[in-house]
Amino acid sequence: MTFLTLTVADCLKKSSQLNDISDSPRLDIEIFLAHILQKDRTYLFTWPEKELTEEQMNQFNLFFSRRLAGEPVAHIIGQREFWSLPLTVNSSTLIPRPDTELLVEAVLGLFAEDDEKKSRRLLDLGTGTGAIVLALANEKKSWQCTGVDKEIAAVELAEKNRAKFKLDNVRILQSDWFASLTSEGSFDIIVGNPPYIDPADEHLTQGDVRFEPLSALIADKKGLADLEYIITHSPKYLTPTGFLLVEHGHDQGAAVRDLFTANHFDDINTFRDFGRNERVTVGKLNAS
Numbered sequence: 001m002t003f004l005t006l007t008v009a010d011c012l013k014k015s016s017q018l019n020d021i022s023d024s025p026r027l028d029i030e031i032f033l034a035h036i037l038q039k040d041r042t043y044l045f046t047w048p049e050k051e052l053t054e055e056q057m058n059q060f061n062l063f064f065s066r067r068l069a070g071e072p073v074a075h076i077i078g079q080r081e082f083w084s085l086p087l088t089v090n091s092s093t094l095i096p097r098p099d100t101e102l103l104v105e106a107v108l109g110l111f112a113e114d115d116e117k118k119s120r121r122l123l124d125l126g127t128g129t130g131a132i133v134l135a136l137a138n139e140k141k142s143w144q145c146t147g148v149d150k151e152i153a154a155v156e157l158a159e160k161n162r163a164k165f166k167l168d169n170v171r172i173l174q175s176d177w178f179a180s181l182t183s184e185g186s187f188d189i190i191v192g193n194p195p196y197i198d199p200a201d202e203h204l205t206q207g208d209v210r211f212e213p214l215s216a217l218i219a220d221k222k223g224l225a226d227l228e229y230i231i232t233h234s235p236k237y238l239t240p241t242g243f244l245l246v247e248h249g250h251d252q253g254a255a256v257r258d259l260f261t262a263n264h265f266d267d268i269n270t271f272r273d274f275g276r277n278e279r280v281t282v283g284k285l286n287a288s
C-alpha cells in the first residue's frame with residue numbers, strides 16, 4: 001500500500017490550522033516535530049525537506065489532532081522544560097510556567113554569597129512536578145531539599161522527576177501543607193507556588209488550564225486561602241531568620257505583603273514577572 005509522505009515543511013505549514021487554538025501555533029508544531037524526530041528545533045530549519053517515516057507521520061497526526069482538540073502541548077509530548085530540566089508532566093498537577101523561574105532566581109539571589117559547600121535546608125510546598133525544588137537542588141548540591149504535595153499522583157510524578165535527574169539531595173513527601181513535617185524550626189528557606197486563582201475567574205474555562213486539575217489552581221477567599229495558610233504557618237517551620245518566598249497572582253501583591261507583615265516578616269520585597277506583573281514576594285522572618 002502506498003501512502004502520502006509528509007516532509008518537515010509540510011508539517012510546519014499545518015500550523016495555520018491551530019491559529020484559533022494556540023497563541024504559538026508554529027512553535028507547537030516545531031516542538032512536536034523535534035520530539036518525534038528526537039532532534040533540536042534548529043534541525044527543522046536545516047532539513048525542511050526531510051520526509052517523516054510512516055510511524056513518525058502517524059505520531060505527528062495523532063499529536064496534531066490532540067492539539068486541535070485543545071490539549072496542552074506539554075501533556076501531548078509528556079514533557080516541559082523548566083530551568084533547563086526536561087520535566088515529565090501529566091494531568092495530576094500544574095504544567096510548570098516560565099514565570100515560576102522568577103522564584104528560583106530570587107532564591108538563588110538571596111544566597112549568591114554562600115560558599116559552594118554551605119548547607120541549607122529548603123522546603124517546597126505544593127511541589128507538583130517538582131519544578132522548583134529540583135531546579136534549586138540541581139543548582140545547590142550541598143542543600144538538603146524537601147518537596148511536598150497533597151496529591152499522591154503529583155508526589156509520584158515529582159519522585160519520578162527526582163530520580164530522572166538523580167538528585168539525591170531531595171526527598172519528596174505526601175503532605176497536606178506542613179501536616180507530615182516533624183522538623184519544626186529547621187528550614188532556612190520555605191518556597192511555594194500554591195493554588196491562587198479565584199474559583200470564579202473566567203480564565204479557568206479557557207486554554208491550557210482546562211486540562212489542569214483544580215487542586216493545583218484554585219483557592220478560597222478569592223484565591224488567597226492557601227497563601228494565607230502558608231504565610232501564617234511558615235514561621236513555626238523556619239529558622240529564626242529564615243526566608244519565605246511565594247508566587248501569587250498579579251493582583252495579590254498588596255494582600256500578600258500585608259500577610260507577611262502580620263506574621264513577623266521583615267525585608268519584604270515583591271518581584272515582577274516578564275509581563276511586569278507582581279508575581280513573587282519574599283520576606284525574612286524576624287523571630288526575635
Ligand SMILES: C[S@@+](CC[C@H](N)C(=O)[O-])C[C@H]1O[C@@H](n2cnc3c(N)ncnc32)[C@H](O)[C@@H]1O
Nearest residue numbers: 093094096126127128149150176177193195216
Ligand atoms: C500551582 S501548583 C504548583 C506546582 C509546582 N510547584 C509549580 O510551580 O509548577 C500547586 C500545587 O499545590 C498542590 N497542593 C494543593 N493543595 C495542597 C495542600 N493542601 N498541601 C500540599 N500541596 C497542595 C497541588 O496538588 C499542586 O501540585
